[in-house]
Amino acid sequence: MTDSETIIVGAGPAGLACAAALRTRGHSSLILEKAETLAASWHRHYDLLHLHTHRRHSGLPGRPMPRSFPKYPSRLQVIEYLENYARANETRITYGAAVTAIQRNGGWIVDSLAGRFEAMNVIVATGLSNVPVRPSWPGQERFAGKLLHSSEFRNAVDLGAKRVLVVGFGNSAGDIALECAEAGLYVGLSVRGPVNIVPLEILGLPTASIAIAQQFFPHRFVDFVNAPILRLRFRDAAKLGLELARKGPLTTIKEKGQTPLINVGTIERIRSGDIHVFGGISDSDERQVRFADGRRDVFDAIVMATGYRPALREILPDVRQRFGDAAGPPRGQLQPNGDGLYFCGFDVVSTGLLRQIGKEAKEIAASICGGAELNLPKPTSSAAANQGF
Structure with a gap:
């Protein structure tokens, strides 16, 4: 000893x-x-x-x-x-x-x-x-492409895929989807619930720096003050297939411990059509994935950016x-x-x-x-x- x-x-x-x-x-x-x-x-x-x-x-x-x-x-x-x-x-x-x-x-x-x-x-x-969190869904074992957690993802080239589905809407999901889109891959993003999005910067100031300045105010008040800016930045979220959460980013962090997506270009790629937003996964078979919103598509890789515990x-x-x-x-x-x-x-x-x-x-x-x-x-x-x- x-x-x-x-x-x-x-x-x-x-x-x-x-x-x-x-x-x-x-x-x-x-x-x-x-x-x-x-x-x-x-x-x-x-x-x-x-x-x-x-x-x-x-x-x-x-x-x-x-x-x-x-x-x-x-x-x-x-x-x-x-x-x-x-x-x-x-x-x-x-x-x-x-x-x-x-x-x-x-x-x-x-x-x-x-x-x-x-x-x-x-x-x-x-x-x-x-410890990586790996969700499961019906037919997951029948998926014939690559299936990996974001902790195993290195870069778009090493992924060796042409059509990739990224599961999740946290910062890892946003970064990986963005990188794959910039590499010219067909990218799907599976998002199963309401989301919060904040810009990386507001008027040239990092969002985290603004949060430091606002930290002594009640979180609901901060969300109320920031809401008009976020609504203006992401007012087309519904058209993009995204449902904005009713509670603001800071309230969601305080109450659920969930961080918002810090947008470094992912939303712009969704707007341009380079990233396709789907609902949660319903089931999969071979290389076809069906979603809760009724759509289906074909992928040869699925990256589960679903966090850790x-x-x-x-x-x-x-x-x-x-x-x-x-x-x-x-x-x-x-x-x-x-x-x-x-x-x-x-x-x-x-x-x-x-x-x-x-x-x-x-x-x-x-x-x-x-x-x-x-x-x-x-x-x-x-x-x-x-x-x-």
């Missing part, structure tokens, strides 16, 4: 930020990472991924992103930044150390493929995007006791039970995930090093406590 002041699970941005924030306060930590590299999820993302937040608001504690980076850094630039960040903070990382169980024993016992560790505090920094059930034996049926800790709760088990990077926000991770890392470090109470649960009904994601 190896002792450490704090064990951090996951060497992504959240884990690296927590280790740096603790180091600033003179507190040691050890990161356990299941992959053989840090920022593993960034390595596996599709090639053309870019941040949708300005680099000024995307730096982690103590180290801003380089001025040489463009306004919206690329996937490879984010990886470069995180690697330099870890080196600058002399971060201790054990690779190939997939965690199998975290259990309370006075302090905490963390079992991993690299051995057993004991610590007074554990920070789970594996985040929301951990946290991997907490795999590492916390008492996860149901802690969170009930929720997929993760209650929103905004960094230490839900006040027992030294922290969670970083599990909250969905409109102001940018990396920025939020930095704030959470500092709060967690302050709690661990100063003993301050942090985000203890408030008296509430079990239903409200388990809204989760």
